[in-house]
Amino acid sequence: MSTILLIEDDTSLFQEIKEQLASWDYAVYGVYDFGDIMQDFTSLKPDLVIIDIQLPKYDGFHWCRMIRTHSNVPIIFLSSRDHPTDMVMSMQLGADDYVQKPFHFDVLIAKIQAILRRTYDYNNEQVELRTWNNATIDYAKNTVTNEQGTIELTKNESYILKCLTERKNEVVSREEIIQKLWDDERFISDNTLTVNVNRLRKRLGELGLSGFIETKVGQGYQAKEATYPYD
Incomplete structure (x- = not known):
């Protein structure tokens, strides 16, 4: 209960x-x-x-x-x-x-x-750590860590980031994110997703990562994965 x-x-x-x-x-x-x-x-x-x-x-x-x-x-x-x-x-x-x-x-x-x-x-799921742009995302703890420090995300922010980083460098539509996050898009406004993504960018900005979440006008969002010389 x-x-x-x-x-x-x-x-x-x-x-x-x-x-x-x-x-x-x-x-x-x-x-x-x-x-x-x-x-x-x-x-x-x-x-x-x-x-x-x-x-x-x-x-x-x-x-x-x-x-x-x-x-x-x-x-x-x-x-x-x-x-x-x-x-x-x-x-x-x-x-x-x-x-x-x-x-x-x-x-x-x-x-x-x-x-x-x-x-x-x-x-409660067995969630593995994910590496993204030299940052470690812990979806169980809702944290992102890199050499600049650690930030803690809300459940919504963490799940949006998960949806995007599961398909790095691909565009994920707003409708798909809404349906995954809220289960039934009839019960949520499009504006709420915009606010959550903007808040996620602001938090990622504390680690120098805000620019890696791109808005694709009329399409959705994309989590860019940079290519590093030592990769």
Whole structure:
């Protein structure tokens, strides 16, 4: 049974989501103090976090930042706000998905199932280390290491990089990445992939590797593999 921390201050909505998720065998917990959510997060160690943007004291973006300093646990945002910048901000902070209120519960459960499956089933696979442009990618730990240091990726970033480096120097279409990453492209926006790829490039830039992920306009993305004199 997967454990979900639901950070929602609307009591009736919290109870409705909790009851619905319980029918799918998820254990759902709330928070006791909206001013110290990290205490509940640390003690519960959830498998997934669902968080509203508009909360008492501090907003969901603040708590997403706090969680990301400690953990790469999957995070889904819930919000009644429909401004595109909210979705972009959530992705930039490391969220895995964004659901706008009001929502159909079938959509929410599909997103939860897909995220948990790709996060935990994927991590339980026997994944070999991969070398790419003199960097070592550890897909089990979601890290990339070269002589400049080590960076830690989110699950989405790591899986996008996996999709691309499995086919080095080939163009992988946006549709293929979306389908692999989210299982059903109907439940995800094209813009979300763009945000995730841009965030991946930014992280790889810390190791001098951002230029090796190329956008092929109208086609998709390509992970270039450089040829070194000593290869």
